[in-house]
Amino acid sequence: MSRRSRSSGVRGPNSALTEFLRNAGITDAYRQRREREANGEIVSEDTSVEPEGVNVNIEEAEEEVVAVEVVTRRSRSRRGVMAIPEQEEEEEDDEEIRQIKLAARRKRNARRGKNDNDNADEDEDEYDPEFSDFDDEIGTNGTKKFGEEDTCVDCGKEFHLTVYSRYLRDKKGYLCENCNEQLKDRERKARKNQLNARKKRRTLAQALLNKSEVRIPKLQDICIKKISANIDDVEALGDIGQVNLNKLSQILSKNRSLNDSTISLFLNPSLKSIEFWDCSNVDSDSLMKIASYCPYIESLTLFMCGQLHNDTLSYYNSHLKNLKELCLNGPFLISETAWQEFFEQSGSRLQKFEIRNTHRFSNDSLISLLENAGSKLISLKLSRLDGLDSAAVYDLIPHYISTSTLTHLEISYPHNEHLITDDLLINILAITGESLQSLNVDGCTNLTDNFLIDGISKFCPNLTHLSMKLLDQLTDKGFAQAFTEFSQVNNGGLLSVDLTKCIGLGDESVYALFKHSSHTLIELSLNSLNEISKDFLIQVFTNDLSEYKKSIKQSAQDDDQVVFYNHIRLPLLTTWDCGFVRAVDDEVLQLIGKNCPKLSVLEVYGNNRCTSRAVIAEGLMVIGRQNDSI
Amino acid sequence: MSSDTEYVTLVSADNHKFIVMKEVAQISSVIKSSQGFQEGETGKISLDMDGDILECIVEYLYYHYKYKDQAETGNIPEFNIPTHLALELLVKADFLDI
Numbered sequence: 238m239s240r241r242s243r244s245s246g247v248r249g250p251n252s253a254l255t256e257f258l259r260n261a262g263i264t265d266a267y268r269q270r271r272e273r274e275a276n277g278e279i280v281s282e283d284t285s286v287e288p289e290g291v292n293v294n295i296e297e298a299e300e301e302v303v304a305v306e307v308v309t310r311r312s313r314s315r316r317g318v319m320a321i322p323e324q325e326e327e328e329e330d331d332e333e334i335r336q337i338k339l340a341a342r343r344k345r346n347a348r349r350g351k352n353d354n355d356n357a358d359e360d361e362d363e364y365d366p367e368f369s370d371f372d373d374e375i376g377t378n379g380t381k382k383f384g385e386e387d388t389c390v391d392c393g394k395e396f397h398l399t400v401y402s403r404y405l406r407d408k409k410g411y412l413c414e415n416c417n418e419q420l421k422d423r424e425r426k427a428r429k430n431q432l433n434a435r436k437k438r439r440t441l442a443q444a445l446l447n448k449s450e451v452r453i454p455k456l457q458d459i460c461i462k463k464i465s466a467n468i469d470d471v472e473a474l475g476d477i478g479q480v481n482l483n484k485l486s487q488i489l490s491k492n493r494s495l496n497d498s499t500i501s502l503f504l505n506p507s508l509k510s511i512e513f514w515d516c517s518n519v520d521s522d523s524l525m526k527i528a529s530y531c532p533y534i535e536s537l538t539l540f541m542c543g544q545l546h547n548d549t550l551s552y553y554n555s556h557l558k559n560l561k562e563l564c565l566n567g568p569f570l571i572s573e574t575a576w577q578e579f580f581e582q583s584g585s586r587l588q589k590f591e592i593r594n595t596h597r598f599s600n601d602s603l604i605s606l607l608e609n610a611g612s613k614l615i616s617l618k619l620s621r622l623d624g625l626d627s628a629a630v631y632d633l634i635p636h637y638i639s640t641s642t643l644t645h646l647e648i649s650y651p652h653n654e655h656l657i658t659d660d661l662l663i664n665i666l667a668i669t670g671e672s673l674q675s676l677n678v679d680g681c682t683n684l685t686d687n688f689l690i691d692g693i694s695k696f697c698p699n700l701t702h703l704s705m706k707l708l709d710q711l712t713d714k715g716f717a718q719a720f721t722e723f724s725q726v727n728n729g730g731l732l733s734v735d736l737t738k739c740i741g742l743g744d745e746s747v748y749a750l751f752k753h754s755s756h757t758l759i760e761l762s763l764n765s766l767n768e769i770s771k772d773f774l775i776q777v778f779t780n781d782l783s784e785y786k787k788s789i790k791q792s793a794q795d796d797d798q799v800v801f802y803n804h805i806r807l808p809l810l811t812t813w814d815c816g817f818v819r820a821v822d823d824e825v826l827q828l829i830g831k832n833c834p835k836l837s838v839l840e841v842y843g844n845n846r847c848t849s850r851a852v853i854a855e856g857l858m859v860i861g862r863q864n865d866s867i
Numbered sequence: 868m869s870s871d872t873e874y875v876t877l878v879s880a881d882n883h884k885f886i887v888m889k890e891v892a893q894i895s896s897v898i899k900s901s902q903g904f905q906e907g908e909t910g911k912i913s914l915d916m917d918g919d920i921l922e923c924i925v926e927y928l929y930y931h932y933k934y935k936d937q938a939e940t941g942n943i944p945e946f947n948i949p950t951h952l953a954l955e956l957l958v959k960a961d962f963l964d965i
Contacts, residue, residue: 456965460957
């Protein structure tokens with residue numbers, strides 16, 4: 238058609254590829270001739286319909302050729318430059334293109350066979366890349382047409398072949414309708430299973446992130462869910478027990494649904510202690526209700542209490558006569574004078590005081606607290622108080638606290654690091670170290686080894702909880718020395734230790750820590766202690782009697798470079814964060830599992846040598862491996 | 868655990884009786900531990916709760932029994948409880964540790 242149209246000057250619509258092939262002067266005349274020569278037989282029919290054949294050929298080749306169009310383009314540019322005569326050029330043409338054309342030609346032949354019954358247009362429409370091979374087969378077998386009887390390759394029954402019949406490549410035949418339905422069903426199921434498996438993986442990964450296991454909800458959880466959904470309708474929660482009430486309030490806080498209406502459900506005159514972990518939706522009037530409904534409260538914990546006003550605090554001051562413990566997080570509306578007033582009136586009763594996240598708690602407020610309550614305090618927690626910016630005021634702490642009374646002390650994330658010095662903490666510990674059970678100095682980045690050596694290791698015989706995140710000035714040697722000395726003073730052992738991002742620490746410190754507290758440790762964080770070596774971890778978790786350890790012991794005696802570490806077991810350890818300790822890999826994971834029988838949560842974020850292939854002890858949840866991603 | 872009877876009878880305060888598979892009843896650790904005592908011999912366990920509450924609890928126990936292996940897939944149906952029983956059920960569920 239193309240040649241004819243060129244002569245007449247009239248052309249019908251044609252595709253870009255047809256245009257291109259025509260411009261490039263590509264016809265299949267040459268290929269046809271060669272084929273004839275090769276076969277040695279001349280199909281007269283073929284020659285008679287040739288012009289039409291060319292067109293179909295081109296159009297069909299187009300459908301297949303998309304992927305290799307680039308190749309074709311390249312050959313075009315070559316052609317443009319060199320202007321090789323058409324026939325020679327054809328010879329050089331890519332093998333690929335020839336293949337495509339060949340396939341297209343076979344298809345055309347097959348179609349021509351069918352054209353006896355169907356008309357050509359329909360044929361065009363039903364072409365489907367998925368069935369591209371099927372035409373070949375038909376062509377070679379020269380078999381059935383649509384509408385004819387065929388035998389099902391699966392069940393062997395006779396059936397009428399239709400356009401919807403499915404061709405099975407591996408069995409080289411069609412399926413009858415029933416078998417096709419069954420096959421479709423199976424495929425659908427397989428797809429569903431695949432989806433389910435994906436969903437399962439996702440739920441598991443999600444649960445892992447929440448540090449929970451996927452399990453059937455407890456009936457209690459279901460009830461609490463139901464109650465919190467209907468909380469507005471429940472007049473009085475009645476007698477469900479304080480434990481459940483607390484649980485409910487925690488759940489409401491977690492859902493951020495504790496508000497003015499729900500808060501009154503938890504207020505009960507007999508209460509002695511109240512904990513609300515998210516008061517952001519509770520306004521100051523409702524907070525006042527706490528004091529009017531529950532006048533006998535001894536312990537009050539309000540977190541996210543940004544709506545707590547001066548007058549609310551003074552109302553507490555005048556109504557809560559038994560208040561001994563006050564923990565506030567984020568009370569940034571309370572002014573200096575209000576604090577002063579509060580401490581002057583209620584300070585003498587206070588035993589526990591915790592305040593976090595407010596810039597209005599100033600130097601004077603702390604002085605006032607110390608003057609009025611300092612000597613009786615058994616728990617003092619000061620965290621992220623940007624208003625406290627005088628080192629001299631911090632230095633007053635040791636002067637006001639009385640000997641051996643404080644059991645919990647937290648001074649964390651000060652306004653700037655120079656406020657908290659080694660000397661300050663050593664002074665405090667010298668006074669009250671004996672009674673201290675928990676010490677938290679997170680983010681006091683000015684602290685050095687001296688604080689450990691002259692402070693903790695000398696004065697803290699009863700310490701069980703130690704948290705010192707981000708103390709980057711601590712050194713491996715200093716920590717190890719301090720803990721070796723510490724074991725002289727404190728032979729009880731620590732229960733929880735947080736050394737997150739104390740990046741100076743390494744094998745020796747961890748070994749000293751294990752030596753001292755391995756039998757008591759329950760929680761441990763060595764996050765980002767990148768200096769820890771794999772060799773150390775393997776030694777520590779391998780039995781001393783093994784051949785490997787014996788040989789190390791031997792070589793340690795001969796060679797100063799080699800260090801021998803004894804076998805350590807951590808019988809009580811339940812939570813361990815060893816994220817970004819790159820030495821932890823699959824092998825170490827397995828050893829950890831063997832030596833920490835109680836371990837249930839192990840975090841390995843950033844340790845990309847921990848893979849899905851690791852052998853993990855039963856009951857241990859390993860969080861943060863790359864393959865767990867959702 | 869090894870007993871002739873595979874079933875136990877849970878009796879409510881208002882004398883409704885629920886005959887439950889032992890394995891199912893023992894999902895509750897409280898019921899499980901009561902087996903060592905007189906309740907273990909008679910196969911009868913009296914519980915201080917009303918019939919409608921106990922019915923709910925038995926339903927839950929079977930729900931738990933049925934779906935405990937499928938929990939991981941995350942597509943187990945939700946267990947529904949009547950709203951008006953929620954509070955009391957919570958207390959009893961707490962008691963039975965389920």
